[in-house]
Amino acid sequence: MxxxxxxxxxxxxxxxxxxxxxxxxxxxxxxxxxxxxxxxxxxxxxxxxxxxxxxxxxxxxxxxxxxxxxxxxxxxxxxxxxxxxxxxxxxxxxxxxxxxxxxxxxxxxxxxxxxxFSARQTMAIGTAGYTAMLCVIALEKNGVTPDKGEILVTGANGGVGSFAIAILAKLGYQVVASTGRADQVDYLKGLGAKEVIDRQLLSEPGRPLAKERWAGAVDSVGSHTLANICASIKYGGTVAACGLAQGMDLPATVMPFILRGVTLAGIDSVMRPISDREEAWQRLGEIFANPSEQxxxxxxxxxxxxxxxxxxxxxxxxxxxxxxxxxxxxx
The missing domain is CATH 3.90.180.10 (Medium-chain alcohol dehydrogenases, catalytic domain)
Incomplete structure (x- = not known):
């Protein structure tokens, strides 16, 4: 038993x-x-x-x-x-x-x-941190480098969001965190976010195309939030989408994709091949190699x-x- x-x-x-x-x-x-x-x-x-x-x-x-x-x-x-x-x-x-x-x-x-990592540290990272790493790898493979501009992370105080901020900041990206919890600003800036915005700026229905701001994004929210992110991604930018906390719908148009060449990269962590998992965990080990970082x-x-x-x-x-x-x- x-x-x-x-x-x-x-x-x-x-x-x-x-x-x-x-x-x-x-x-x-x-x-x-x-x-x-x-x-x-x-x-x-x-x-x-x-x-x-x-x-x-x-x-x-x-x-x-x-x-x-x-x-x-x-x-x-x-x-x-x-x-x-x-x-x-x-x-x-x-x-x-x-x-x-x-x-x-x-x-x-x-x-x-x-x-x-120790056994406990791998669970502090867990599926959330491993998924965040897969998202960052997707941005990198699509040419989103630190010099391209700001990276938005939604659902920032959650597990995926927290690790996405920490990973991106360690790699030299300018990270903007979106959250509905104003009391978590210090926590998010401590992870490496240079700015924190209210999630309501993204969660309501928006326009098919908005002013270009983000070079890339890691989104765990979906629905109107994801649609608004896509509408405000810079030309040639990429959004790594891995969650649906707001909803599984996507009330968007094709305009960001065909007028600005935006890439929407879907991130599945559940059935990911072993080789991709090993790459993600190896990268995590490289990024957080020092005990002080861990x-x-x-x-x-x-x-x-x-x-x-x-x-x-x-x-x-x-x-x-x-x-x-x-x-x-x-x-």
Whole structure:
């Protein structure tokens, strides 16, 4: 038996609770991991609170991230004692995830712990930081260099936004952060934002084309916000879109794309090939190589245990969480 967060749905309704789980309930996989840390992401919040149709199989252990030590392996890729990392691949949705003390997984989903980080640090980064890195790589590959001008980051006080600001600032970009939380200005400037703007400037319906301002953007909001960003991107600029906090619609026109050559780069972190994941984690290790830089992770993240997950999920859905939530599943 091991402890874990379990989501169930039956004639009694939809519910989530920390329970003792029998190891026989673990799904198929060729690697069994003793989990050290997991995280609480927006998708996990939707799953635990039932506010979004994330879970597609019940019962389910949520948690789209995990890091832990291999306890059993039928794969030639990993041996007992290896520390491994997982982000996404449908874990926590269709395959039991990281918010438990044990997980059984497919070896094709795992990478070894990056040398630059401790196990806890990888979860302070987690899917949010890894996704932010993928967004920045997309901007770079489309020619958005620091000399091109300002980069906008929306949903700035969230996990993706926080890491996007920190990464971009470290690489020499001028970062403007958009947030609805005026009390977080000092936090965002501490991460490297040179300016903080109110999200309402972008969240209402706008014009098909606006004044050119942004050389690029990292957007985790979607809907009218994304449409307004595209309308105000400079000629040849790129928007990396990775979220839908405002909505999944895109009330835009083709004008920014055909008149200004704007690129809208969709960023999927869930099914990303292993090679892309390894590149992103390698870059993160290079950017935050020094212990003094890694100290920033403590400012971005808060640690809880399994018993605090349900309350934290409710607060996350209410927009009260800043940065990252790391879950010590053994705490």
């Amino acid at each position: 091991f402890r874990g967060m379990l989501i169930e749905k039956d004639e009694q309704g939809y519910r989530a609770a920390v329970k003792d789980i029998d190891e026989s309930a673990l799904p198929e996989g060729d690697v069994t991991v003793n989990v050290q840390y997991s995280t609480l992401n927006y998708k996990d919040g939707l799953a635990i609170t039932g506010k979004g149709p994330v879970v597609r199989q019940f019962p389910m252990v949520p948690g789209i991230d995990l890091v832990g030590v291999v306890a059993q392996s039928d794969s030639n890729k990993f041996v007992v004692g290896d520390t491994v990392l997982l982000n996404g691949f449908g874990v926590g949705e269709v395959h039991c995830g990281g918010l438990a003390q044990k997980a059984r997984l497919k070896s094709d989903w795992l990478i070894k712990l990056p040398k630059a 100290a920033m992770f403590d400012n971005i993240s808060t640690e809880i245990n399994l018993n605090g997950v349900i309350q934290a999920a409710e607060e996350l859905m209410a927009g009260k969480i800043r940065g990252r939530i790391v879950v010590d599943v053994n705490g």
